[in-house]
Amino acid sequence: MAGTDSDSEAEFLARYDPREFDPAAVTVDVVALTIRDDALHVLLVQRGEPPYAGQWALPGGFVRAGGHRGPAEDLPDAAIRKLSEEAGQHLGQIHLEQLGTYGTPGRDPRMRVITVAYLAFAPELPEPLAGINAQAAAWTPLPLLKLAHATGAQQPGTTRKLAFDHAQIIADGLERARSKLEYTPLATAFVTEPFTISELRAVYETVWGEPLHAGNFHRKVLSVPGFVESTGQTTQTGGPRGGPRARLYRRGDARLLHPALLRPGREDEVR
Amino acid sequence: MAGTDSDSEAEFLARYDPREFDPAAVTVDVVALTIRDDALHVLLVQRGEPPYAGQWALPGGFVRAGGHRGPAEDLPDAAIRKLSEEAGQHLGQIHLEQLGTYGTPGRDPRMRVITVAYLAFAPELPEPLAGINAQAAAWTPLPLLKLAHATGAQQPGTTRKLAFDHAQIIADGLERARSKLEYTPLATAFVTEPFTISELRAVYETVWGEPLHAGNFHRKVLSVPGFVESTGQTTQTGGPRGGPRARLYRRGDARLLHPALLRPGREDEVR
DNA sequence: AAAATAGTGTCTTTCAGACAGTATTAA
DNA sequence: TTAATACTGTCTGAAAGACACTATTTT
Numbered sequence: 001m002a003g004t005d006s007d008s009e010a011e012f013l014a015r016y017d018p019r020e021f022d023p024a025a026v027t028v029d030v031v032a033l034t035i036r037d038d039a040l041h042v043l044l045v046q047r048g049e050p051p052y053a054g055q056w057a058l059p060g061g062f063v064r065a066g067g068h069r070g071p072a073e074d075l076p077d078a079a080i081r082k083l084s085e086e087a088g089q090h091l092g093q094i095h096l097e098q099l100g101t102y103g104t105p106g107r108d109p110r111m112r113v114i115t116v117a118y119l120a121f122a123p124e125l126p127e128p129l130a131g132i133n134a135q136a137a138a139w140t141p142l143p144l145l146k147l148a149h150a151t152g153a154q155q156p157g158t159t160r161k162l163a164f165d166h167a168q169i170i171a172d173g174l175e176r177a178r179s180k181l182e183y184t185p186l187a188t189a190f191v192t193e194p195f196t197i198s199e200l201r202a203v204y205e206t207v208w209g210e211p212l213h214a215g216n217f218h219r220k221v222l223s224v225p226g227f228v229e230s231t232g233q234t235t236q237t238g239g240p241r242g243g244p245r246a247r248l249y250r251r252g253d254a255r256l257l258h259p260a261l262l263r264p265g266r267e268d269e270v271r
Numbered sequence: 272m273a274g275t276d277s278d279s280e281a282e283f284l285a286r287y288d289p290r291e292f293d294p295a296a297v298t299v300d301v302v303a304l305t306i307r308d309d310a311l312h313v314l315l316v317q318r319g320e321p322p323y324a325g326q327w328a329l330p331g332g333f334v335r336a337g338g339h340r341g342p343a344e345d346l347p348d349a350a351i352r353k354l355s356e357e358a359g360q361h362l363g364q365i366h367l368e369q370l371g372t373y374g375t376p377g378r379d380p381r382m383r384v385i386t387v388a389y390l391a392f393a394p395e396l397p398e399p400l401a402g403i404n405a406q407a408a409a410w411t412p413l414p415l416l417k418l419a420h421a422t423g424a425q426q427p428g429t430t431r432k433l434a435f436d437h438a439q440i441i442a443d444g445l446e447r448a449r450s451k452l453e454y455t456p457l458a459t460a461f462v463t464e465p466f467t468i469s470e471l472r473a474v475y476e477t478v479w480g481e482p483l484h485a486g487n488f489h490r491k492v493l494s495v496p497g498f499v500e501s502t503g504q505t506t507q508t509g510g511p512r513g514g515p516r517a518r519l520y521r522r523g524d525a526r527l528l529h530p531a532l533l534r535p536g537r538e539d540e541v542r
Numbered sequence: 543a544a545a546a547t548a549g550t551g552t553c554t555t556t557c558a559g560a561c562a563g564t565a566t567t568a569a
Numbered sequence: 570t571t572a573a574t575a576c577t578g579t580c581t582g583a584a585a586g587a588c589a590c591t592a593t594t595t596t
Contacts, residue, residue: 104345467548486589515549517548549590559581
């Protein structure tokens with residue numbers, strides 16, 4: 001805007017009514033999911049100021065739009081920057097995808113804010129002890145959160161209420177993650193290479209929230225072309241409570257799982 | 272902003288650096304799809320001013336953000352408003368869903384614009400002869416457009432190049448539509464009630480761009496619970512080139528198709 | 543009569559899921 | 570020795586897809 005002002009702006013607005021133009025604040029928020037201790041966790045930061053002071057919120061912030069304050073920043077870059085700041089380390093290689101955009105008037109009590117939400121998946125990361133910012137950031141188990149559609153077992157009384165509409169955003173991200181496990185190799189983004197079939201199964205069980213049949217899962221994963229690729233190696237020891245050494249795999253080259261691994265027993269949720 | 276100024280704004284920005292805030296222009300663009308003459312069509316408007324003067328673009332425009340220029344407007348409402356203006360009639364009941372947000376710096380040559388794209392599906396609508404705005408609007412067959420991933424048969428030389436990144440947005444919308452035909456009853460949004468199984472099959476064949484086996488399709492649709500619901504009626508005549516009268520159906524109550532109708536022969540596109 | 547279309551029957555192959563069973567390892 | 574786990578074998582039922590076939594309607 002500054003410099004190239006009303007003239008070229010009016011040109012741009014030619015097919016609209018220029019008087020309809022209001023600037024809005026554009027932010028990115030990131031739903032970063034990981035698995036710790038067999039539970040799905042999301043990265044949250046604690047707010048220090050009102051509104052929602054003391055409550056937890058998604059990491060996020062303003063997109064550098066490219067006004068007089070510096071170069072313009074692409075939306076995914078802004079998401080990675082915000083996430084990296086709060087996670088305490090640079091996460092350039094993380095799996096990131098756009099989740100959706102939330103712009104209902106009043107979702108922020110003070111001004112019109114349009115938030116582009118991103119969804120990130122990572123293998124277990126260290127607790128963000130010393131973030132760039134002063135405020136607390138922490139990986140938080142999803143069962144502790146008050147989400148729109150209950151994730152399953154929640155301890156009442158200990159649930160944390162989230163700022164803004166972030167509970168809805170997390171619920172949407174969770175449903176996206178559950179769905180993408182079915183037809184993409186997304187589960188491999190939650191483990192470090194090399195991994196075992198059991199580790200992969202633990203990802204599915206944790207995200208879907210239900211146990212899977214170990215034998216059938218094993219055969220199924222190996223039967224999907226390009227899902228995983230053998231390393232020829234095995235673990236050095238058996239499991240902590242017994243069992244043989246497991247073969248190790250790395251990610252395959254498939255971008256879609258065919259046939260898909262469908263969630264069991266969803267006939268009810270169809271109407 | 273106006274009224275509640277720097278103080279509360281600084282409060283809001285507590286967990287960010289307030290100096291990072293740049294306002295951006297937020298617009299909505301709508302990919303409205305319909306089927307006319309057995310071809311998928313998208314609603315386009317012709318630009319009158321540079322940049323991209325004379326080229327075709329998606330209907331869209333600024334979101335009323337709720338500054339000093341009037342009440343704030345929700346994003347889907349803005350999409351319906353823009354679409355209705357260009358289509359020449361109010362489309363309050365149309366199937367509408369968010370497609371994605373496009374904000375790469377430079378996608379508009381003059382200023383930073385963040386566009387929230389919506390995807391709409393409609394049964395055949397009249398040609399928008401007299402829109403609210405002066406500029407031309409028209410239902411345009413998709414094969415006439417230069418899209419990122421070629422839709423199939425295009426007549427070279429007659430293709431229309433689209434303004435901004437709208438070719439990419441349409442390509443993304445098309446892929447979304449193709450995919451959603453598989454596991455949702457979306458196809459019924461393209462036909463008017465009551466409809467025949469053949470009309471439904473024509474939707475799938477048009478959107479997927481390949482012929483389906485009539486007999487197997489018929490049985491499959493009727494076997495999916497809640498996809499369609501019989502009216503007990505039949506058409507008054509047979510088809511234009513012969514054949515018996517067809518039974519008529521309306522939309523069922525399913526929101527997901529189980530089992531899904533998968534696109535044939537996609538093993539190749541998996542890597 | 544011929545051609546097109548609606549709708550059904552049947553067969554084969556694939557796949558999901560239940561279940562059983564063997565081999566290997568830790569406690 | 571016991572329990573846990575990795576992995577494989579086998580059976581059943583569901584479903585996709587190929588193909589054939591009948592019935593109905595228009596030209």
